Amino acid sequence: MLSKILKSNQPFVIILILLLGMGFWVPSFIDPLGIAIPTDSINMPFYEFIEGYIQHNSFLGILATFLLVLLQAFLLVQFNKKHIIINYRTYLPAFFYIVIASSFIQLHRLNPAIIGTLFIFAAINFIFSTYRSDYSLNKLYLAGFFVAIASLFWAPLAIFILIIWISLSILRTFIGREWIVGILGFLTPYFFVFVYFFVFLKEEELSRLTDYFISNFEFIKPLYALHHSYYIFYGFLTLLVIVSSYAIVTNYQKKKIKSRKYFEINFWFFLISLGLFLVLRNVTYEIIYIISIPISFLLSDYFYYFKKNLYLSSILLILLASLFYIQIIAH
Numbered sequence: 480m481l482s483k484i485l486k487s488n489q490p491f492v493i494i495l496i497l498l499l500g501m502g503f504w505v506p507s508f509i510d511p512l513g514i515a516i517p518t519d520s521i522n523m524p525f526y527e528f529i530e531g532y533i534q535h536n537s538f539l540g541i542l543a544t545f546l547l548v549l550l551q552a553f554l555l556v557q558f559n560k561k562h563i564i565i566n567y568r569t570y571l572p573a574f575f576y577i578v579i580a581s582s583f584i585q586l587h588r589l590n591p592a593i594i595g596t597l598f599i600f601a602a603i604n605f606i607f608s609t610y611r612s613d614y615s616l617n618k619l620y621l622a623g624f625f626v627a628i629a630s631l632f633w634a635p636l637a638i639f640i641l642i643i644w645i646s647l648s649i650l651r652t653f654i655g656r657e658w659i660v661g662i663l664g665f666l667t668p669y670f671f672v673f674v675y676f677f678v679f680l681k682e683e684e685l686s687r688l689t690d691y692f693i694s695n696f697e698f699i700k701p702l703y704a705l706h707h708s709y710y711i712f713y714g715f716l717t718l719l720v721i722v723s724s725y726a727i728v729t730n731y732q733k734k735k736i737k738s739r740k741y742f743e744i745n746f747w748f749f750l751i752s753l754g755l756f757l758v759l760r761n762v763t764y765e766i767i768y769i770i771s772i773p774i775s776f777l778l779s780d781y782f783y784y785f786k787k788n789l790y791l792s793s794i795l796l797i798l799l800a801s802l803f804y805i806q807i808i809a810h
Contacts, residue, residue, distance in 0.1 A: 482791035485574055486783060492570045496577060497549070503581040504545045506806055511536050513588030517761035518633065521691045524672060525631040526591040533589055540589035547593050548768075552576040554600055555775055562607045564741045564776055571779035579771040582712055582802055583764045591633035592765035598629035599639055599769065606646045606744070610737065615651070616660050619643060623664025631668060634695035635755050635762050636769075640665050645747045649740050697760040708808045712801040719794065720774060723781035730784070742780075749773035 485492060513536040522530060533540045555572035559565055565572075581587070602625040609615040622643050630637035643661040651657065676685040727742060734742070752770035755762045782791055 481795050482782060482788045485571055485795070486569060488568045488570070493553075493573075496552070496570060496574050499574070500545070500549055500552070500577045500581065503577070503802070503806070504541070504548075504587060507541055507584065507587035508538065511541060511588070512585050513541075514585040516586075516590060516763055516765055517695075518591050518765075521634075521694050521761065523591065523631050523634050523691060523695075524688060525628070526594065526633065529594070530589070535589040537589075541587055544587060544589050544593055547597065548577060548580050551593075551596060551600060551768075551772075552580070555772065558600070558604065558607075559776075559779075561604075562610075562741060564738060564745070565780050565783060566735070566738065567783060569779060569783055571782055572775045575775040575778045576771050578798065578802060579716065579774055580768050582716075582805065583709070583767050584805060586765055586767065590765050590768075592636075593768045595629035595632040595636045596768045596772070598625045598632070599636060600772075601625040602629070602639065603642070603744075603748075603772075606643060606650075607741065609646070610650045610740065615657060619647075619657055619661045620664035623661035624667055627665045627668040631672065633765075634692050635759055637665075638751060638755060641751060642744070642748060646744050649743050695759070695761050698758060706805075706808055708801070708805045712798075712805055715797060715801055716774070719778060719781075719798070723777045726781050726785070727777065742776075745773045745776050749777075 484495070518526065519535070533543060552573040555576055556570055559572055560568055602622040605618040605622040605625070609618050612618065623640065626636065626639050626643070629639070640661065644658060647653075647657055647661075672688075673685070676688060731739060749770065752766055752773065756764075756766040756770070785791055
């Protein structure tokens with residue numbers, strides 16, 4: 480059965496996941512369908528530099544995005560091995576991340592969200608490493624630093640500075656210095672960027688950067704119509720998230736204290752990601768690369784502990800079938 484295969488920790492599961500990812504992305508290499516997104520006109524400096532060398536809809540741009548999706552999928556697996564969010568080693572997080580992050584076909588193109596996500600991974604890794612650590616100032620400084628780097632690719636990611644404070648309130652007792660050092664780490668890259676723009680570039684360039692940053696946080700969200708195939712996939716995914724969340728809540732007391740705390744942070748990560756999409760005008764469907772992280776852990780936990788393999792296999796087949804339906808309609 481499909482669910483039993485994916486639950487296993489055998490190396491061939493990696494090959495299966497890689498083949499599945501290629502199946503989702505090969506049509507985009509043959510027939511690119513990349514759409515314009517707001518950041519095409521309000522680039523942050525780090526992404527603007529990369530886009531100067533790699534066009535977002537070029538073969539190289541699509542390849543870079545695909546490789547980043549694969550890298551981040553398997554970073555989730557390593558992340559779980561290190562921090563034991565789910566108590567067993569499994570490749571399910573990689574599977575779910577590739578499925579969800581690959582779902583919006585028109586975003587199979589280079590974009591700042593997928594690059595910024597890599598640095599959010601680094602920040603979360605340092606945050607989780609503070610659990611029961613005697614000295615955490617350096618980790619919190621680096622967490623803030625990498626959130627800032629991520630936001631210099633995609634400004635809305637600056638909001639994830641809140642995750643540092645939320646995590647501190649969950650993982651550690653209150654120590655005033657720890658609540659400050661994350662901000663210092665966050666401000667460091669911006670200080671160097673400001674100095675560079677102020678000293679080496681014209682004043683208009685610094686003003687333009689400031690305007691770009693602020694414009695990323697405009698409100699009044701327009702609605703974008705999607706093909707019904709997307710509503711089928713994301714509607715079913717939403718149902719799975721609700722069912723998995725209910726399962727987490729009902730079995731919450733059975734989990735280890737460490738796992739409980741990590742899932743609390745996972746929940747806040749999901750809420751912040753969803754809030755960015757619902758509230759900010761210039762945050763569109765590229766948020767899928769960010770929100771896939773907490774959803775992947777949530778679904779992996781539910782699928783691993785649920786024992787009815789026929790039921791789980793049916794769910795996976797429906798999920799994959801709805802995604803392939805998107806592929807057929809898109810191409």
